[in-house]
Amino acid sequence: MRPFITLAAFALSALATQSIAMERDSHVSDDFGTKNPEELSLRGALDRLRHGEWHPMTSALGYGAAKAGMHDVAREIFSDSANRGNVQGMTWLSWMEDNGLSGPENPEAAAYWDRRAMELGSEIGAFNFGLDVLRGRGVPYDKELGEAIMRRAAKMGSPDAQRLIDNDFDLDV
Numbered sequence: 001m002r003p004f005i006t007l008a009a010f011a012l013s014a015l016a017t018q019s020i021a022m023e024r025d026s027h028v029s030d031d032f033g034t035k036n037p038e039e040l041s042l043r044g045a046l047d048r049l050r051h052g053e054w055h056p057m058t059s060a061l062g063y064g065a066a067k068a069g070m071h072d073v074a075r076e077i078f079s080d081s082a083n084r085g086n087v088q089g090m091t092w093l094s095w096m097e098d099n100g101l102s103g104p105e106n107p108e109a110a111a112y113w114d115r116r117a118m119e120l121g122s123e124i125g126a127f128n129f130g131l132d133v134l135r136g137r138g139v140p141y142d143k144e145l146g147e148a149i150m151r152r153a154a155k156m157g158s159p160d161a162q163r164l165i166d167n168d169f170d171l172d173v
Helices: 002-021 042-050 058-067 071-083 087-099 107-119 123-135 143-156 159-166
Strands: 028-030 033-035
Touching: 042 058, 042 071, 058 071, 058 087, 071 087, 087 107, 087 123, 107 123, 107 143, 123 143, 123 159, 143 159
Parallel strands: none
Antiparallel strands: 028 033
16 A cells, blocks of 8 residues: 555655646657657546547556545546546545535445446455445445455455444444
């Protein structure tokens, strides 16, 4: 998890300078391609994404965009990542749906992406979907199922799920 946090910090610092750069056109495209394409920038990543190119680290730039308040850009990145089966993109898209970023709150969509991430082996997706079920947010409330999902998340390595189990599934913990 620490490399992702370090990468996210890098992405945030890069975005501090990129939000201004997105307003101006620093590269030229013609019939022969793009001269001097941006490489380590948000705009460069978006250009590649919009041309069908994708890299798993693109989600880190989406995180930085979301934290910088560029929610439409973050949603574009996370949606593309999630639809490609990237569990990080699913988790972040769920976060956006759950919090109403770049649109109204959509707990059903958030729970959908949490479940999909869980199905692909994500302990974070399992923990989040377990919370969805235990809260009845976006899916029907089911205490037994929610607790079973939390146990699954704990077995997958989620310390938060284990803490919830250790505290008798008290959601206020």
